[in-house]
Amino acid sequence: MSLDKEIKLRYRFYKVSEKSIPLLLENFAELKEKLDSDYKVKILDNHVWLSIGMLKREKHSPQLHIEFEEMEDGKTAVNGLFGPDPVLWTMFMFLHFIVGGTFIIFSLICYSKWRLNQNFNFDLTIMLSMIVCWVALYLFARLNRKKGIHQMHELEEIINKII
Structure with missing residues (x-):
């Protein structure tokens, strides 16, 4: 992923997972219990918000919004959107x-x-x-986004493990 060279301030990605939506949501619920202090996970319907926990959060820390959509062949489409903290x-x-x-x-x-x-x-x-x-x-x-790129990679690694 070339986050450093993207022009957009809010990076989007699209992936396809072999797992079903309920299984992915269950994996995120387990992740929520494991990573409670380092990361914050919110789950609502087919949406998951993953952000940096309060101990590691900076003003430039990103938030990741993930939406799951069921595909016709039984796979799951994963749409992700990195963005800044909603208050910022x-x-x-x-x-x-x-x-x-x-x-x-x-x-x-x-x-x-x-x-x-x-x-x-x-x-x-x-x-x-x-x-x-x-x-x-x-x-x-742009400067805030550049400072938060390493945390974007952290969030992406977590997502890749689950998906």
């Missing part, structure tokens, strides 16, 4: 909405001042600073 993801989305909203508001003000032949340098400065903030948020997200 919510904060990033909130900051993106603030930056985007500020950019739109100041672009409207800038356009109005331009049409009225007034000075709009301050508004352009704010718009450019919002672009810089957006790029900084993106780079910070």
Whole structure:
């Protein structure tokens, strides 16, 4: 898996398992009891969330969401999605909405001042600073993802043992 070279911030994967969904869920339930302190496992229907435990968790620690789907030939399709901690993801989305909203508001003000032949340098400065903030948020997200790649590999090893 080339996690280091992926452009996407949230890495997805697809695998096929010979095991049935109930057997996979049972294996994850056993794993939940074994790895209680190092990893956190949540199971709901055909979904499993696997994350780093509180003792090893960092702000950049990933979370893995796995969904099981039964295939026609009796095998199980395993869809996985690595992502950041939901609290961190919510904060990033909130900051993106603030930056985007500020950019739109100041672009409207800038356009109005331009049409009225007034000075709009301050508004352009704010718009450019919002672009810089957006790029900084993106780079910070990439840096956090890069720091969490070794933990992504840990989670993937656990999944490969079970699947």
